[in-house]
Amino acid sequence: MSAASWRAHFTFNKYTSIAARATREVLKEEQRATAERRGYMALRYQEWKEGKAGDNVNMAEAEKKQQQ
Structure with missing residues (x-):
């Protein structure tokens, strides 16, 4: 199995998201909460x-606004 076998199933963005x-x-x-805030991206x-x-x-x- 090659090192890039993930390419057959995922896009690079999906792969990095899973990792x-x-x-x-x-x-x-504590570190998880910090990492999750840092990993959050807003779409416009x-x-x-x-x-x-x-x-x-x-x-x-x-x-x-919807949650409030």
């Missing part, structure tokens, strides 16, 4: 209609 999650899971609670998107930009939406902020 990062496995690494965070073995940390002690903007819809375009008829050649004009819509509002810029931050998914992290939208998710927080």
Whole structure:
């Protein structure tokens, strides 16, 4: 089996995501919380209609509003 056999099943981003999650899971609670905050990424998107930009939406902020 070659060292890059993961390529047959995952994209590189998926592979690194799985490896990062496995690494965070073995940390002690305090270090795990810090690592999870550092690993969190916020997605932003903007819809375009008829050649004009819509509002810029931050998914992290939208998710927080829904939880409240």
